[in-house]
């Protein structure tokens with residue numbers, strides 16, 4: 314059980330939650346959060362935004378019942394955290410770009426801290442948030458509002474690209490990665506997927522991801538996958 | 548939560564055990580198929596040997612990739628799932644997962660599904676052959692799943708009408724000497740009739756209920772959320788229905804009843820036992836509490852102490 318340190322509203326429906334306690338984790342991993350009893354039934358997966366000495370931070374978008382309950386948390390409240398879970402972004406070297414769309418920037422701040430000299434691309438449909446936090450770590454910081462952030466990224470320039478954002482953006486990143494490779498600039502594109510989850514630990518198979526080599530679990534084998542391995546059905 | 552001193556010494560005298568076809572469950576808490584993998588994942592959170600048993604992820608003769616599209620949707624106090632029996636197949640289970648099961652000190656139940664009559668029987672034969680030839684103890688019981696609502700052929704097709712299921716239960720009974728429970732569907736035409744048929748065909752127990760067929764429509768996209776149209780409802784929302792069905796079945800059959808559906812507290816367990824269940828299973832509650840087994844066992848003991856129940860036999864089937 315963790316205790317809420319702060320739960321600050323950053324933009325329309327976007328909140329920054331800080332929880333005290335001995336919580337760790339690696340970049341791209343997530344926690345299952347629960348700030349209620351029996352209802353809603355399922356806990357909610359949120360990516361690690363930052364790990365601090367005295368606690369852990371999340372960045373979330375209010376989209377439904379569970380995240381609405383998170384938004385009501387005030388300092389001192391109890392919150393149940395289970396994790397860290399999943400297999401996150403790999404520790405890579407070389408030319409690295411981090412590309413986040415909307416709330417998809419959440420897991421990338423931790424990556425920026427861990428990967429010195431990376432380029433950071435952050436895209437928002439409306440009001441941007443948390444962009445300045447990236448600046449100390451980024452070699453180059455690009456912020457776009459209202460456009461398609463991927464349009465700013467030249468895939469041929471990088472060895473590794475980490476992408477987190479809405480579903481269409483992940484599919485587009487996969488295609489750009491393939492296009493770069495076929496034109497002679499192979500690049501490892503890593504996608505953080507957001508499948509619906511129940512157990513969060515690999516036991517129930519509701520989060521299954523179709524991959525080239527068969528079904529994988531988003532919660533345990535992912536949420537981060539090499540883009541070329543994922544088979545998108547829609 | 549357990550009090551020290553007097554009550555903890557009484558704690559050791561509590562009898563939570565149950566027997567089904569010669570298999571002893573140390574307590575009535577068994578983890579339900581499809582919600583607990585083969586136990587390995589939850590073993591990181593608590594000692595799964597504390598459990599009465601584990602029913603593994605449903606297996607079919609051939610590996611299955613399961614359903615495409617959305618597989619889970621939350622509902623009021625419940626959830627719909629459309630996993631579609633994704634599993635590695637019986638042979639891969641015997642080769643890979645069974646080694647882990649051999650190390651466990653809890654009742655290990657293979658949940659066996661199928662597409663066709665022949666698949667079910669061949670699956671049961673394979674499990675029996677493995678037990679015979681390797682002579683190892685890794686499987687204590689087979690739970691025959693004739694009630695999965697999430698696969699197109701087979702599965703539930705056998706679980707609706709008693710006459711369709713009879714031959715299957717008979718054939719699987721002949722294929723294995725392992726203790727056999729048949730997992731029944733709440734969507735059956737007459738679940739008590741179905742249970743009676745299982746008893747007549749030599750099943751050692753019946754397990755109920757599997758999920759209830761349900762639906763969710765995405766009104767903006769104007770289509771069902773699930774590629775398969777319908778999905779299986781589980782969780783606290785289904786408990787009253789499950790409890791009623793367990794009671795109805797327990798009234799009709801002599802064989803033990805393994806009861807489940809929405810159990811999420813020690814008092815829920817007590818209700819199922821009072822309704823006649825020998826042991827119970829916990830499914831969706833594992834997603835609400837990762838230490839479900841451990842916490843339920845602690846609370847169940849506490850309840851027995853508070854209510855002066857020394858053995859669950861005192862209250863089993865009293866309603």
Ligand SMILES: Cc1cc2nc3c(=O)[nH]c(=O)nc-3n(C[C@H](O)[C@H](O)[C@H](O)COP(=O)(O)OP(=O)(O)OC[C@H]3O[C@@H](n4cnc5c(N)ncnc54)[C@H](O)[C@@H]3O)c2cc1C
Pocket residue numbers: 343355356357358359360361371372373374375376377378379380381416419420506507508509510536620621
């Ligand atoms: C690994 C992972 C990491 C995530 N990290 C973040 C993050 O850092 N910040 C953030 O704002 N969001 C993140 N999400 C998405 C977040 O989990 C959902 O927005 C949230 O669960 C919605 O819950 P709700 O009750 O508000 O919405 P509802 O729509 O009421 O939720 C109903 C059910 O659907 C599930 N669900 C709904 N939307 C999503 C979704 N996009 N992804 C997965 N499950 C969903 C819920 O968990 C719940 O079970 C992440 C998802 C995953 C899988």
Ligand SMILES: Cc1cc2nc3c(=O)[nH]c(=O)nc-3n(C[C@H](O)[C@H](O)[C@H](O)COP(=O)(O)O)c2cc1C
Pocket residue numbers: 517519579580581582604605606628630632658692695730756757758780781782783785807808809810828829830831832
């Ligand atoms: C995600 C999920 C997967 C399931 N898979 C199986 C399965 O493979 N075989 C089976 O017999 N039952 C399966 N079930 C049904 C459960 O074992 C149980 O009968 C049902 O969920 C009711 O119990 P509950 O309300 O405690 O979850 C599954 C249930 C869920 C939620």
Ligand code: FES
Pocket residue numbers: 509510511512513514515516517518519520521530531532533
């Ligand atoms: S959420 Fe249960 S296996 Fe991934």
